[in-house]
Amino acid sequence: MTTPTVGARRTWRQALRRDWQLYSLAVLPLLFFLVFRYLPMIGNVIAFRRFEPGGSIFGEEWVGLRYVEMFLGDPTFWQVFRNTLWIGALTLVFCFPIPIVLALLLNEVRTRALKRFVQSVSYLPHFLSIVIVAGITLQMLSTDGPVNHLLGWFGHEPIRFIQEPEWFRTIYVGSEIWQTAGWGTILYLAALTTIDDDLYEAARIDGANRWQQIWHVTLPGIRPTMITLLILNIGTFLAVGFEKILLLYNPLTYPTADVISTYLYRTGVESNSFSYAAAIGLFEAVIGLVLIITANQLSRRTVGTSLW
Amino acid sequence: MVRPSRSYRVFQGINGAVLTLVVIVTLYPFVNIIARSFSGERHIRAGEVTLWPKGFDLTTYDIVLRDAMFWRNYGNTVLYTVVSTVIAMTLTTCYAYVLSKRHLRGRGVLVGIAVFTMFFTGGLIPNYVLITSLGLKNTVWALALPNAISVFNLLVMKAFFENLPSELEEAAQIDGLSTYGILARIVLPLSKAVIATMVLFYSVSFWNSWFGAFLYLDRTELMPVTVYLRNLIAGATGGGNAGAGTEQLTQVAANIQAVTIVLTSLPILCVYPFVQRYFVSGVMLGAVKG
16 A cells, blocks of 8 residues: 555545445444443543532533542541452452362362252352342341351350441451352363363373372463453452442441442432542542553563453 | 272362352352241241241231332333343444454454443443433433443354354345345344343343442332342331231331342242353353453
8 A cells, every 4th residue: 555544545435335334333332332431431520620410511610639639638538448458458369269269179070960060059149139149148147147046056145247347348258259259160160171181191190199280280271261360350459349338338337348439429429529529439440440451461471361 | 090099089078078068158048038038026036047937927928029119119120121131232232243343444443442441431420420411310221321231241242243154144245135134134043042141141130230220210119129129128118018017017027138038039049040051151152252
């Protein structure tokens, strides 16, 4: 192509003439992305502008970093920030490795029917509404529920789990494991079936016992899956289960349970401080983006696996 | 085949025990909630209900099932799920088909527009402001439109369309069929499997959702059943106790949450055994590509 701009223009015209029906199918979806995905991204400018309910969705006038300074000087913000880091870290430490262990255990089951049954049962909580999961969690932990019943066997007084701030993280992570561990095994089990049997055979000939086979054949075989999921988990580190916390927490447990997203929900939607809440939300989204890009770069440099 | 060693048999034993424990821990809460929902108030309060109902009592079921609001909210759930799923399937299918055409100019940009939204979103407040100013509050559109395309589902469908043999479409093109005709008469009939999976993915997620409704709907009679349950859990309402006598009230207070949990999860539990494998295969399809 000698003159790239003219050439490009001509091929665009050709493409439109040839594929206009295809492009027409993309119009509504593109409108969706524009209105419901990209407009809200731009709508984040209200973090730097004064906003009036009922006024323009992009706010009234520039106020600079007023709202950013406001939340940086807000002790509650730092408390919810700490809580978010805590809950995010605990979720990562427990909810990331447990599906791997479970998948390895399932992989060792030799009876197909038994394996199927355990899988089916463990996927079940994934299909329930988070409201039902929260409801079940609260019922299990109520003063007349099974957990306190079990404690009673050991002569322990009933604990009011739901009102005690020091129990919230345990409850949250526990319910998260209950809900997600089984479903989380799916991708690992799929990766495990792709490992070549010859590799195990070769390892056996070299005298590897079962533990060594797991360490030298199985784990390297599922490493790309592990790293991909780890990057994704790190990317959503701050976006801790907002809906679940909203359902499980109450003013008594705010000291440990209140996280960035629940705090900005209350200040924004319940108290109408939209700009202030948008500033906090933008902060969270930017950190999330930075985290996932960093994790991706790190893993590309160190182990050669990356999302893009 | 080498004879399993002693230590391996021990390992198998322990493995079996651990997995049995996993099954018990997963299922016990369901069993307990069901038992509780059929039990009498005194036994529940004493913490005696474990695996089966004690002091069998149907008062709460009777009252919830006669509560007009419960049924109304259940109807809303069905309506919202159907409307949202139809819209989502239409938009997702169209866009996935467009993206699957490798020769298309600008395809990379079109894919990028979708994929970028997986990593960066507008966030709660700008979305809330947008929906409010569009006047969508208290309508089904506030629930359906903002969730019309899940990028994950989009990529799954795109991968499926890309793997269809191109000869059929080319033959149809030579026979003079338009792009719309090819999509409707050739591609969609060949894609029943992925369409069924996508319908399941979308409908289960719409059926289970609650926060959109909680955020954008103000009136009780508009709520889906998930919000009905949420309000019970949060203690925001007394539930369906309108018309209940005083001695009934203590019974209702003791297990209305259990009863409502059972009644709301029942449809999912009933279809779960039959649809589970479609979910698994759908996730695999996405994983190969994503």
